[in-house]
Amino acid sequence: MVDQTISPSTLSGPPVSRWWGCFPDLRRDTLGFLLQCQAYGDVVKLPMGLVVELLLRQRDAAMYVLNHPADVKHVLVTNQDNYTKAPVAPAESRIFGQGVLHTEGDIHHRQRRLFLPFFHGNHVTAYAGLITDKARELMGRWHDGTRVNIEQEMAHLTLSIIWRLLFGQDVRSESDTIRDAIAAGQRLIKLQYDSLLASIIPLWVPIPRHRRFTRSFRVIEERIFRLIRERRMASEPHDDVLSLLLSATDAEGRPLSDEEIRDELMTFLLAGHETTANALTWTWLLLSQFQSARERLTRELIEVLGDRLPTAADVPRLRYLKMIWNESLRLYPPAWTLHTRLAHTQDRLPSGAVLPPHAWVFVSPWTLHRNPRWFPDPHRFDPERFSEEAQRTRPPFSYIPFGAGGRRCLGESFAELEGLLILATIASAVCLRQVDGQTIQPDPVMTLRPNIPVQMVVQRMRFPTSDPAMT
Ligand code: HEM
Numbered sequence: 068m069v070d071q072t073i074s075p076s077t078l079s080g081p082p083v084s085r086w087w088g089c090f091p092d093l094r095r096d097t098l099g100f101l102l103q104c105q106a107y108g109d110v111v112k113l114p115m116g117l118v119v120e121l122l123l124r125q126r127d128a129a130m131y132v133l134n135h136p137a138d139v140k141h142v143l144v145t146n147q148d149n150y151t152k153a154p155v156a157p158a159e160s161r162i163f164g165q166g167v168l169h170t171e172g173d174i175h176h177r178q179r180r181l182f183l184p185f186f187h188g189n190h191v192t193a194y195a196g197l198i199t200d201k202a203r204e205l206m207g208r209w210h211d212g213t214r215v216n217i218e219q220e221m222a223h224l225t226l227s228i229i230w231r232l233l234f235g236q237d238v239r240s241e242s243d244t245i246r247d248a249i250a251a252g253q254r255l256i257k258l259q260y261d262s263l264l265a266s267i268i269p270l271w272v273p274i275p276r277h278r279r280f281t282r283s284f285r286v287i288e289e290r291i292f293r294l295i296r297e298r299r300m301a302s303e304p305h306d307d308v309l310s311l312l313l314s315a316t317d318a319e320g321r322p323l324s325d326e327e328i329r330d331e332l333m334t335f336l337l338a339g340h341e342t343t344a345n346a347l348t349w350t351w352l353l354l355s356q357f358q359s360a361r362e363r364l365t366r367e368l369i370e371v372l373g374d375r376l377p378t379a380a381d382v383p384r385l386r387y388l389k390m391i392w393n394e395s396l397r398l399y400p401p402a403w404t405l406h407t408r409l410a411h412t413q414d415r416l417p418s419g420a421v422l423p424p425h426a427w428v429f430v431s432p433w434t435l436h437r438n439p440r441w442f443p444d445p446h447r448f449d450p451e452r453f454s455e456e457a458q459r460t461r462p463p464f465s466y467i468p469f470g471a472g473g474r475r476c477l478g479e480s481f482a483e484l485e486g487l488l489i490l491a492t493i494a495s496a497v498c499l500r501q502v503d504g505q506t507i508q509p510d511p512v513m514t515l516r517p518n519i520p521v522q523m524v525v526q527r528m529r530f531p532t533s534d535p536a537m538t
Contacts, residue, residue: 078110080132085116108134110422111131126426129427131427136309138418139430139484140471151408158252161270163337166329167182186234194380194481197231202224206496212524217352221489223242232337233336238475243289244283245336251283253512253514281454295325297400308332312332335478346401360450405470410424441461
């Protein structure tokens with residue numbers, strides 16, 4: 068890249084408030100502000116303001132937004148040991164506890180080693196039947212002309228699948244409670260990131276939003292603890308994440324406690340369905356808006372599947388579907404930002420920028436994926452960007468919907484199989500048309516969600532299908 072060294076004091080960024088730093092701009096229009104930052108170079112410095120400097124007792128406290136894939140690779144992979152996750156909002160910490168999403172060092176390595184075999188290769192493809200069955204079950208409740216809130220439908224679908232993966236049984240009445248708790252959690256976490264005051268009031272202070280949050284998560288927790296207790300007493304073997312955790316031991320060879328198991332299960336429950344549901348929602352919306360892509364997909368589905376349900380073996384042949392999925396994750400990455408990383412020691416990046424110790428490093432798939440240097444006309448939906456040829460022209464790490472390095476998404480293979488099979492199953496039988504008059508914008512909460520409920524109308528496909536799920 069470049070030979071010169073750019074010291075932290077010469078790095079630039081947009082003008083921000085002296086007292087409050089970049090936070091008012093981020094709060095007002097997070098996604099727009101991040102895109103504006105692209106104009107300031109490969110590494111953009113965003114001062115955090117005097118108030119945060121006083122609180123942290125750190126002079127020149129700043130966030131550094133990385134816009135160059137080579138720098139992203141350096142921080143997430145090459146020199147990843149120099150970075151840890153920055154402290155998270157209190158509500159987020161309460162939800163995920165010491166689960167694999169938030170731990171560091173040896174504990175984190177140990178947790179990943181435990182989960183990796185479960186979420187890889189044949190073990191994942193074995194769930195293909197479950198995924199297509201659940202998708203068909205959902206369509207069984209739809210009729211020609213049914214109007215659906217597609218985000219809600221996708222969330223219930225992915226929740227029913229992850230619940231089976233975790234607990235080996237069907238989710239029952241918990242489904243609505245879990246979705247309500249997540250909504251309360253998302254609102255509180257956003258508030259805590261947006262407002263310094265909200266983030267420093269401890270969760271035990273009984274204000275209404277804390278009470279709502281604690282009450283709703285306690286219901287899920289109690290259910291999880293009950294399932295752990297029941298399974299401890301069961302004698303027959305199970306192939307699910309709960310059994311994996313019950314047979315695991317810590318570094319001293321002791322079995323995991325109920326609390327440790329709860330943290331992992333809660334992590335997978337949330338990380339493992341909300342993101343995939345978002346990705347599916349955006350994909351349905353794009354397919355409804357871009358008729359030619361939808362038609363080409365229909366042709367591919369007929370050619371590869373005829374009138375049967377997809378299996379894991381079909382997935383590599385559904386090439387255009389995969390291109391649509393990738394392009395949807397580019398435009399609307401559910402994890403629109405990775406967790407902010409904290410630098411331990413000074414580090415010189417490949418772009419020449421030097422990050423000081425304690426730098427808060429911001430890597431955002433949203434910003435990277437909409438950088439015109441790697442993705443010309445970046446706001447346009449164009450699945451052709453993911454043809455094999457087009458992909459070869461881009462630098463690695465310009466597209467990172469699942470993160471990278473030692474903290475790369477553990478559920479990536481599963482999410483991809485699940486997303487593609489759900490799309491193929493449903494798109495073979497129905498068209499989903501967006502209801503006219505809705506202007507939908509991405510809303511960056513814990514995941515990148517549509518800002519309003521996405522209403523769609525179910526239309527039966529005109530070509531013959533033998534799918535008995537559709538009436
Ligand atoms: C389209 C769907 C998904 C997307 C876009 C996604 C994205 C991500 C990203 C970007 C990270 C890294 C965060 C960071 O580095 O700060 C991550 C981590 C993680 N994801 Fe996913 N994810 C998806 C689905 C899933 C599923 C289905 C599961 C589980 C079944 C899952 C489990 C996890 C876990 C446990 C981590 C933490 C890994 C670690 O820190 O070692 N994700 N995900």
